[in-house]
Amino acid sequence: MSSLTLPFKTTDLNQLSRDVVSNNNNKSNDSIADERSPTTYHDDEEEADKYLNIWKNLWSKRDTAWHLDSFHPILLRYQDKLLEGRSTDNPARVLLPLCGKSNDLKFFYQEGHHVLGVECADEAIYDFFNLNGLNKETSKVPATKSGKIAKLHSTPDRKLNIMQKNFLTLDSKLVNGTIDCVWDRGAFGTITEEEQNLYIQTIRRLLAPNFKYLLLVLEFDQSKSCDPVPMPQPEHKVRSYFGSFCHIEKLESRVPNHVNLYQRHMGNPMDVRETVYFMTPKK
Numbered sequence: 001m002s003s004l005t006l007p008f009k010t011t012d013l014n015q016l017s018r019d020v021v022s023n024n025n026n027k028s029n030d031s032i033a034d035e036r037s038p039t040t041y042h043d044d045e046e047e048a049d050k051y052l053n054i055w056k057n058l059w060s061k062r063d064t065a066w067h068l069d070s071f072h073p074i075l076l077r078y079q080d081k082l083l084e085g086r087s088t089d090n091p092a093r094v095l096l097p098l099c100g101k102s103n104d105l106k107f108f109y110q111e112g113h114h115v116l117g118v119e120c121a122d123e124a125i126y127d128f129f130n131l132n133g134l135n136k137e138t139s140k141v142p143a144t145k146s147g148k149i150a151k152l153h154s155t156p157d158r159k160l161n162i163m164q165k166n167f168l169t170l171d172s173k174l175v176n177g178t179i180d181c182v183w184d185r186g187a188f189g190t191i192t193e194e195e196q197n198l199y200i201q202t203i204r205r206l207l208a209p210n211f212k213y214l215l216l217v218l219e220f221d222q223s224k225s226c227d228p229v230p231m232p233q234p235e236h237k238v239r240s241y242f243g244s245f246c247h248i249e250k251l252e253s254r255v256p257n258h259v260n261l262y263q264r265h266m267g268n269p270m271d272v273r274e275t276v277y278f279m280t281p282k283k
């Protein structure tokens with residue numbers, strides 16, 4: 001029997017899969033339905049998957065204009081605030097939602113933290129391990145409320161993990177309530193409003209009580225962009241989505257040195273500001 005180390009709760013996975021299956025088998029349809037809130041995705045996990053093919057198609061063409069070849073400079077600038085003195089002796093469990101093949105996964109891993117990326121595309125995961133010369137072991141874990149299984153791709157030490165699934169329906173005893181730190185670059189700001197509502201539900205399930213959260217979004221004149229994604233995320237919108245459970249501090253908003261990466265994507269040499277928020281639990 002295998003067990004999984006952090007960032008998840010240490011759990012015997014085989015036992016957990018059996019629990020999930022037998023719990024569901026023991027319930028009448030009515031009692032399962034009773035647990036569902038009418039406002040959650042659980043009524044229709046397939047509905048939540050409807051945009052994934054757009055991303056998977058981009059990956060199949062390796063059309064990944066958003067990818068930055070270095071660690072993100074904003075992460076480097078605010079890493080101390082996010083990790084607050086945590087290091088190898090007291091590692092943080094760090095989540096990168098919609099991680100792509102971001103080098104930032106490796107940044108946290110190298111610093112001794114326990115890393116969980118969530119990503120839907122095969123190619124992103126293949127490229128990440130391959131380009132970084134990391135060995136990959138793949139296991140299967142229960143990942144949704146209904147007990148659906150997802151692949152978990154991990155380094156042999158199990159400290160760097162990418163779960164291959166729709167982030168918006170992630171609901172697992174392995175991860176819920178365990179995430180100390182979130183680094184979101186290119187996740188919340190690149191999905192539809194419908195998906196953003198699911199993102200908030202998911203993230204609230206996953207966060208540990210004393211979480212720290214760095215959220216990077218873009219601000220620009222959308223009428224000048226040739227591409228519907230990413231979308232500009234003004235401050236009032238960030239506050240309306242996160243304000244009910246987060247204390248929100250705006251750290252900076254500026255045009256980055258790598259602005260041409262966005263401009264190429266949007267087909268226009270306009271100003272694109274990266275705006276960064278630091279969030280902690282609302283007391």
Ligand SMILES: C[S@@+](CC[C@H](N)C(=O)[O-])C[C@H]1O[C@@H](n2cnc3c(N)ncnc32)[C@H](O)[C@@H]1O
Binds near residue numbers: 099100190
């Ligand atoms: C704009 S990219 C950003 C990637 C990464 N955060 C970065 O900064 O390089 C968004 C990524 O999220 C993935 N993705 C989109 N929707 C997803 C979802 N609902 N669940 C999991 N992955 C998703 C896409 O395949 C893509 O790799």
